[in-house]
Amino acid sequence: MPDRLATPSDAGGPCVRDALRAAQAALARSSTPRLDAELLVAHVLGLSRPQVLARSSDPWPAEHAARLSELVARRADGEPVAYLVGRAWFHGLELEVTPDVLVPRPETEALVAWAGDWLRARPAAPHRPWRVIDVGTGSGAIALALADRVDAAEAEIWATDVSPAALAVARRNAARLGVGARVRLSVADLLPEGADAPAAFDVVVANLPYVGLRELGDVERDVVRWEPHGALFAGPDGLDIVRRLLAQLPSRLAPDGAAALEIGWRQGPAVRSLAAAAVPDAVVTVHPDLAGLDRMVVVQRCRA
Ligand SMILES: C[S@@+](CC[C@H](N)C(=O)[O-])C[C@H]1O[C@@H](n2cnc3c(N)ncnc32)[C@H](O)[C@@H]1O
Known part of the structure; x- marks a missing residue:
């Protein structure tokens, strides 16, 4: 798994969809990787899941990359998503x-x-x-x-x-x-x-x-x-x-x-x-x- 999910790297920089995809890929062993990724991205951004999906083309804010990486790593280690998002x-x-x-x-x-x-x-x-x-x-x-x-x-x-x-x-x-x-x-x-x-x-x-x-x-x-x-x-x-x-x-x-x-x-x-x-x-x-x-x-x- 990358150290930081969706760190700006190239000209355009990553968008929210990229962060979702990277999180989903890192959570492949979960039984619900897509749902977990959406919940974690929504939590980090302070948005609801529908809001995240509606803004999937928005730029991914670089300051959230480390926090998302930490939560994804904990989820990949089996911690329930409910405890991660509270x-x-x-x-x-x-x-x-x-x-x-x-x-x-x-x-x-x-x-x-x-x-x-x-x-x-x-x-x-x-x-x-x-x-x-x-x-x-x-x-x-x-x-x-x-x-x-x-x-x-x-x-x-x-x-x-x-x-x-x-x-x-x-x-x-x-x-x-x-x-x-x-x-x-x-x-x-x-x-x-x-x-x-x-x-x-x-x-x-x-x-x-x-x-x-x-x-x-x-x-x-x-x-x-x-x-x-x-x-x-x-x-x-x-x-x-x-x-x-x-x-x-x-x-x-x-x-x-x-x-x-x-x-x-x-x-x-x-x-x-x-x-x-x-x-x-x-x-x-x-x-x-x-x-x-x-x-x-x-x-x-x-x-x-
Ligand atoms: C299986 S959990 C269910 C929690 C909640 N009712 C639910 O369905 O999500 C069982 C709960 O019973 C509580 N509990 C265990 N022994 C108890 C007792 N002797 N008297 C009252 N609550 C008890 C536990 O602290 C725990 O919160």
Whole structure:
């Protein structure tokens, strides 16, 4: 890889397109070299991707060459592009991400869709908005997408994370998206305790760590290398934290309430059994993702 991408060299000097091509070539081992190159060039220039493409014939500003080279080298070394640009997109929202939080994944949008559908199917809670909580919020992705999707009169939204550093990112995202006063964020081990916390929640959504230490060899090397281990791993079979959340549900999930948990593709049968044992008055269902792999377990409590 060249030391500096697109350094002015000849009469006309390079244009933005040249910088994009050089970055793309240097990122050939990425699964998305063109997209990565566009995101990095856009970040360095302080533009959006469409703006970069619209200005591809503009001269490439020489003062940005060293910075682009550094970012391209880090990306080529496997660092997630979201950490390099400090941003990720989830459910149409642009979120700040740092190495303190998991990069939100598109498959997790299924939890947002499920919670939105659950609320829409039950138009009005008796006498009060529904109480919804995102457990293990990380960047705030699920809670903030729900706040964006559901009216304040319809649902009150809580979110917790055990990591103060992750919660600081979620707080900044909530403030930037204008819902800082609406989403009640707190540092907590799973469901929040104390006088300010509701006795029970109507809806619990959780994308908690679920990778088993036994499966370490199956996880992409760059995920293990760059993303926070406290967001990934949960004991030998990956279910240590899910088990603890399921144990809280009998006392903290409302009588007609429901919980949805993201799971690993091999965990459907195990989590179904654990949930059925932990919440005997619930109907437990396992839902596939778009690839047909088990991805979510729903625990729907039924009033006797
Ligand atoms: C897989 S990440 C998911 C983050 C975010 N919900 C998302 O979907 O992008 C799991 C998150 O759960 C948090 N976490 C781990 N153990 C927890 C616990 N006992 N209580 C609350 N949060 C926890 C981690 O700090 C991490 O931010």
